[in-house]
Amino acid sequence: MKPTENGITMTPAILVTGGAGYVGSHTVTTLLERQSGQEFEIVVVDNLSNAYRSEGQKKPESLRIIEEITNKTIHFYELDIRDADALSKVFETHNVECVIHFAALKAVGESVEKPLEYYQANIGGTCTLMETMRKYGVFKLIYSSSCTVYGEPERLPLDEGHPTGRGLTSPYGKSKYFCEEIMKDLSISDKKWKIISLRYFNPVGAHRSGRIGEDPAGIPNNLMPFIAQVAVGRLSELKVFGNDYPTPDGTGVRDYIHVEDLAEGHVKAMKLFQQPGFSGFHAINLGTGTGYSVLEMVAAFKAASGKDIPYRIIGRRAGDIATNYSDVALSHKLLGWRAVKTLEDMCADTWRWQSKNPNGFKTS
Template sequence: MTPLTNGDTMRPAILVTGGAGYIGSHTVITLLEREEEYSNYDIVVVDNLSNAYNRAPNEKKPESLRVIEDLTNKNLHFYPLDIRDAEGLSRVFENHNIDCVIHFAALKAVGESVDKPLEYYQANITGTGTLLEVMRKYGVYKLIYSSSCTVYGEPERLPLDEGHPTGRTLTSPYGRSKYFCEEMMKDLCTSDKNWMVISLRYFNPVGAHISGRIGEDPSGIPNNLMPYIAQVAIGRLNELKVFGNDYKTSDGTGVRDYIHVVDLAEGHVKAIKLFQQHGFGGFHAINLGTGTGYSVLEMISAFERASGRKVPYKIVGRRSGDIAANYADVSLSHRLLGWRAIRTLDDMCKDTWRWQSANPNGFKKV
């Protein structure tokens, strides 16, 4: 694909790896909607389509990105490749004037990682290492990393702040892969002062774009709670499995800090601005959450209110890798990013239901 140019010079570009997936696509549309701030940037997406729907083999872009272009009336660049493909990544950097990278591309299900540890280490650690090597090769040192609250492991205290130890009591290969990547980035920043890495530690993203036209569309049986609830409510699945009701929580079910995916996307936009601050550099970890925890049963109840549908569920045994509760201390994101989550639990459920009810089969129209 020939990059857009501004006179004889390539326009600066933001590279989004995994940008056709759930969080990536919502970040891409947020960037495109911020015309006053990013109108001079090309948006370049790399995705191997392992968790994105492409409606026909001859289509050049997956459905999520096609919808985004339709909603924003703007074009973006897309490359269907795996980040472990160093040669393919190098061609992307040669075709575009990459200014910074937002790195989402990874496998992300805690339970699945216990069953498939090698696949998770290959995709998440090897893939990230390859990306960093290619960035260094082309002199691109600004990275926003999609990390996770799982790096904290079993909480020693709540709420979880960025000073909480990481790596000590990790409960899944997924969490370990995120932790190892953060450690790799810390070492890189120590070795070379050109690097600027912002590791955004997500809590639990849910919800969908207000249009109802892009949302979470997992391949196969959902690994995360909200899309599972939504698919039960729409009738695609018969009932929800609740993994354990004997945790030390208010109702015995797991408690998590759920954050609207659009709030999360806006956190990435805010993070880009940190790169522009004089003297900013090195590795920085920042929590993105709401600071409030909700149990599984509270989430079911809230979704039933939003959808007007009953969500049948069955209590089953605990799932390997899960913990009882976690929720964020988000004071650092307020101070450093000037960002805070503004969408409520009701917003999360209503927006999810708007997406799911309008698209009962996700991006697949049949």
């Protein structure tokens, strides 16, 4: 049963799993910024395994700051999405209309060392979430997938018809692929499901206020936060994994996308749910369609920050590919969405966040 108050249906809610994390927090911000009145509530569930909460606070820092930026309230529950009972209580408390599912473990290297933990969290968690959705009659799901599902590109740009699941090298990448396969099977078995799997390319940048951003625990796995931490003096130099790839300057080329553009893509994807006859499983790329090399990123960040970025070329990293960038035609067509932020915006916003918050969300 959906919760009601005195027979009146409560405000519809968007349930955001992992909403305290990097992409989730920016998406929550954009959803609230786009809302003029009280059209829907935002309900975040997160186990805080990769989000920081200050001592004595109920909500993680990212959500506390979003409430300040937007002057709106976020409902927050600290829970693990594998805990079906805790998750059920959220569905019983709020009138959940749709779910945006970010919660996952995401460190590629760590996933090779801890495959069971990754499969359990990412696949087990997703199954528990979808079982709970079905139990409460909620069938609209937006899933955070990744361009990782394409493996080694057979052609570029990577369009959604490119094969997936071939030659995947990490349990993380496989978990994203397996989840998509499960979602496809589920939507074949029951036509009520409306599932949009957004295949992100490389999210970077931060909210333009510089108040929220990516705050990786330990040494960053991704290029942009690594560069930013070198620029701010937290790390001494950038390690560049290989300069002998078949790319113009020999370093790896990726399609970087500003996290605010990515967030807007989710808002646009939600509008698809309202289209008459829309159902089934749909995979859609979210990228810019343009690739930049590691050394181009270093140069752009240096220009945006005015800081020197010392770097050292070391050997290739296992599992890395030379080049990837997206075909953006389907996202234009289906979502009416395209990335508008430039490489300069990505670097300037990352630098604003990093320089204002050298220790991330921790104040000291």
